[in-house]
Amino acid sequence: MTTTPERSVPKPVFTDAEAGAKEFPDSNARRFNYYTPAKRKQTHYEDVTVEVQPDPRHYLAQGWLYGFADGRGGYPLEWTALKAWGSDRPVPERGPGSGGKGYEWPAHGWHEFRDPNEEWELSFYRYNANVERQVNQNIDSARQQKAFEQWNPNWVRFVESHVGAWMHVNHGLGLYLFANANRRGPTNMHNTAMAVNSMHRIRSAQDLALYNLTLSEEITGFDGGAHLVAWNSDPCWQGVREVAEGLTGIDDWCEAIFAANIVFEPLVGELFRSQLVQQAAPRNGDFVTPTVMGAEEFDYAERDLAYSVALFDLLTKDREFADHNKALMNGWLSNWTPRCIAAARKLQPLWSQPDAKPPRFEDGLDRAKSRFAAILADLGLDIPKELTQ
Amino acid sequence: MSRQSVAKAHQKIQELSWEPLYHEPVAQYGTDYTFKKAQKKDPLKQVLRSYFPMQEEKDHRVYGAADGAIRGNMFRQVQERWLEWQKLFLSIIPLPEISAARAMPLLFRNVPNPELHNGQAIQMIDEVRHSTIQQNLKRLYMNNYIDPAGFNNSLRNFQNDYCGSIGRQFAEGFITGDAITAASIYLTIVAETAFTNTLFVAMPAEAAANGDYLLPTVFHSVQSDESRHISNGYATLLMALADEGNHQLLERDLRYAWWNNHRVVDAAIGTFIEYGTKDRRPDRESYAEMWRRWIYDDYYRSYLVPLEKYGLVIPHDLIEESWNQIWNKGYVHEVAQFFATGWLANYWRIDPMTDKDFEWFEGKYPGWYNKYGKWWENYNRLSTPNGHHPIVFEDVDYVYPHRCWTCMVPCLVREDMVMDEVDGQVRTYCHEACRWTDAVAFRPEYEGRSTPNMGKLIGKREWETLYHGWNWADVVQDMGYVRDDGKTLVAQPHLNLDPKKMWTLDHLRRCPPLQSPNVLLNEMSPAERQAFHADYVKQGPAGRPAPKD
Numbered sequence: 001m002t003t004t005p006e007r008s009v010p011k012p013v014f015t016d017a018e019a020g021a022k023e024f025p026d027s028n029a030r031r032f033n034y035y036t037p038a039k040r041k042q043t044h045y046e047d048v049t050v051e052v053q054p055d056p057r058h059y060l061a062q063g064w065l066y067g068f069a070d071g072r073g074g075y076p077l078e079w080t081a082l083k084a085w086g087s088d089r090p091v092p093e094r095g096p097g098s099g100g101k102g103y104e105w106p107a108h109g110w111h112e113f114r115d116p117n118e119e120w121e122l123s124f125y126r127y128n129a130n131v132e133r134q135v136n137q138n139i140d141s142a143r144q145q146k147a148f149e150q151w152n153p154n155w156v157r158f159v160e161s162h163v164g165a166w167m168h169v170n171h172g173l174g175l176y177l178f179a180n181a182n183r184r185g186p187t188n189m190h191n192t193a194m195a196v197n198s199m200h201r202i203r204s205a206q207d208l209a210l211y212n213l214t215l216s217e218e219i220t221g222f223d224g225g226a227h228l229v230a231w232n233s234d235p236c237w238q239g240v241r242e243v244a245e246g247l248t249g250i251d252d253w254c255e256a257i258f259a260a261n262i263v264f265e266p267l268v269g270e271l272f273r274s275q276l277v278q279q280a281a282p283r284n285g286d287f288v289t290p291t292v293m294g295a296e297e298f299d300y301a302e303r304d305l306a307y308s309v310a311l312f313d314l315l316t317k318d319r320e321f322a323d324h325n326k327a328l329m330n331g332w333l334s335n336w337t338p339r340c341i342a343a344a345r346k347l348q349p350l351w352s353q354p355d356a357k358p359p360r361f362e363d364g365l366d367r368a369k370s371r372f373a374a375i376l377a378d379l380g381l382d383i384p385k386e387l388t389q
Numbered sequence: 390m391s392r393q394s395v396a397k398a399h400q401k402i403q404e405l406s407w408e409p410l411y412h413e414p415v416a417q418y419g420t421d422y423t424f425k426k427a428q429k430k431d432p433l434k435q436v437l438r439s440y441f442p443m444q445e446e447k448d449h450r451v452y453g454a455a456d457g458a459i460r461g462n463m464f465r466q467v468q469e470r471w472l473e474w475q476k477l478f479l480s481i482i483p484l485p486e487i488s489a490a491r492a493m494p495l496l497f498r499n500v501p502n503p504e505l506h507n508g509q510a511i512q513m514i515d516e517v518r519h520s521t522i523q524q525n526l527k528r529l530y531m532n533n534y535i536d537p538a539g540f541n542n543s544l545r546n547f548q549n550d551y552c553g554s555i556g557r558q559f560a561e562g563f564i565t566g567d568a569i570t571a572a573s574i575y576l577t578i579v580a581e582t583a584f585t586n587t588l589f590v591a592m593p594a595e596a597a598a599n600g601d602y603l604l605p606t607v608f609h610s611v612q613s614d615e616s617r618h619i620s621n622g623y624a625t626l627l628m629a630l631a632d633e634g635n636h637q638l639l640e641r642d643l644r645y646a647w648w649n650n651h652r653v654v655d656a657a658i659g660t661f662i663e664y665g666t667k668d669r670r671p672d673r674e675s676y677a678e679m680w681r682r683w684i685y686d687d688y689y690r691s692y693l694v695p696l697e698k699y700g701l702v703i704p705h706d707l708i709e710e711s712w713n714q715i716w717n718k719g720y721v722h723e724v725a726q727f728f729a730t731g732w733l734a735n736y737w738r739i740d741p742m743t744d745k746d747f748e749w750f751e752g753k754y755p756g757w758y759n760k761y762g763k764w765w766e767n768y769n770r771l772s773t774p775n776g777h778h779p780i781v782f783e784d785v786d787y788v789y790p791h792r793c794w795t796c797m798v799p800c801l802v803r804e805d806m807v808m809d810e811v812d813g814q815v816r817t818y819c820h821e822a823c824r825w826t827d828a829v830a831f832r833p834e835y836e837g838r839s840t841p842n843m844g845k846l847i848g849k850r851e852w853e854t855l856y857h858g859w860n861w862a863d864v865v866q867d868m869g870y871v872r873d874d875g876k877t878l879v880a881q882p883h884l885n886l887d888p889k890k891m892w893t894l895d896h897l898r899r900c901p902p903l904q905s906p907n908v909l910l911n912e913m914s915p916a917e918r919q920a921f922h923a924d925y926v927k928q929g930p931a932g933r934p935a936p937k938d
Contacts, residue, residue, distance in 0.1 A: 122452070124514075
């Protein structure tokens, strides 16, 4: 008789190591106790983001351990000219016998920022996977219904060149402004929000590129390379391109986010998407493009603008540096507002290209300016003189 | 759109990139590498259209398992010994993950390959995923495991504890200094390609053997993203190799990155796997066996060695020396013994090894008992307070070690300790390779070549310095490692949760003050220092004093 040798596997063991099995000091201390929540109760979002990125001003006893060639490590507050209360307090000097303590948490006002979208991986992937599914379904449905056949020829030219050109804005800002900024912010909450923003833009860029690819396959004569010509040489786009490139050249991470999300997006992004493409498409037989563009519009209007306003609102109302910050932001406004309005005006010829015209450019620009002014008013910032010209 | 092939879609998204006409993107990070002859290829071929649903599906599985674990009362079967070490591991790992996200922008301006930037952006958001999913796992442990102390104060603990500082290199090394050294060689070529195998594959297997199937669920999900990151690193490495002027820097950086990863990761993960487990089946793989398989065979022989033909100078000597440290010099055992010696400065509980543990160690590492057995018996004897001090103050044939200035793990293989005066300070190093890292590699000139972008070692690198002359009760209170009764320590050298058996601040108050080895070393005369060094290298194994002549 043969016997089967017993397999070597770990055996389950009853350990009774579950919560509540015993009473002892700390047995009921089941919340992260190293930070103060923004509201009464700690949120799931706060638990998974707050304090992951350390700060030598409070708990980081031995300081940063690796530095750049100039000796600076970590996330210097000086990477933006804006300041939150406590920014001028020096990093506590620690040495022989000093102990490890820094200032009481949060040590300075930067740590008070919370992303109102409460983005972390679970919410982020759910949201973006849903967007991708919906965009794909809309396009598939349109293809099955032969919806692209209803487009008039001028609209086909418009989409291949100008809707296509916008993908480059998304890609450039997504990578070289927003993703770049995720290395610059002083807390994990800032950097996570900016990383999420960057992926919105990169996703939107790819959505437009792959939509363009579908149209190349579905519409006879659709020129899948026309967007490159528009972006590289169409005079209408060179203003937008000049500003977009300028935005990626900003060193100060707060200025970059401010110029992109507070100035450029309302004056140029929403103007192009909401006041032109979304308005013109249905009149030209296209119900698909607005669903692709609309996903991006929602990203900005409902999420990326929201965190940006929360970020800058905290700084314009800062208990120590409100005036300092407002003066800087007003300076940024006086630099970027005219450049963005000039870029917007260069887009004006696009309004006359579709057969069925959208509402007038000037009306659209007025709405964009009103929206922009309302954002500035919420932040307590000056309305730049260019808005009234 | 959904019917398009991945290759076609990937080709299309290459049209997105553009060369600046009016303004250059900001250049904030420097490198001494050049990429003049580089070929430009993106091996990743990932588009977000498929990426997001894939990641969402992976999340469904992870969070479904988390719900199942709670409903199925997983914590009734979890080994406390294992979960206690997770208090250290899960306090460390979310920062390296998020630092990897932060590292990606270092590459944008320095690696002139727009195709690769797409892969780097996806890696960035992968790393955000890893960091928050791991924080979430820790939160779940805190809420459901019997002893939340150490989880509940996790990120404060991590930031002010010496173990946290050791682990922090595995994060700060990604984001500072020369952009290619940091974000490519240290992060993707060595940390991710070599050492995530032990972190995210070997360790989860051990977790499962200890009744914890959530850690494997989370970390295998994480590891499934790592293969993409490895592709990013490989593509950058091939680009760097195309310029012969980079070869000298690659040799330097591989030596530094390899040795530092070995010192840090093998110290931590080796300890978790060998000393944090209750699975003592004789045929259970040891850390040394895992290392040989995952790192020596899979990484060194299969990945690194084939790159020699492209001109990569591989640090064969350091790879063999790492194995020598693990197999012949007991590196992991020395580290685990040190963690246990200094249990009172920690924020987790370390229980004594038992006869069953001894038997397993002896089987896997012949001669283990003669070196370490007696000390662990003493650890067991001194684990509950009974009129004596914690083991570090008792006479158990153990000399408290000096700390390595570079890797910050103490100089535990005593014979290898090197002493040098660097930047006007006398420093101790655990090995010549660590001295070289500080004194030679992290400098603005390397072998006569200007390296202005190379980073610097900064910070208060010896933890004991901060508390030189302090009473231990004040040290632990300053760090915040005290439970909610205001006196019982978070750390304990046993797993007994009976408050009468637990160490308190009162016990520490009676102990001798903490002394910084480095402060004392610098107070010595040169002759005293030479004598100290001569004695130190004769100490060990297992921290034993030097034999009397």
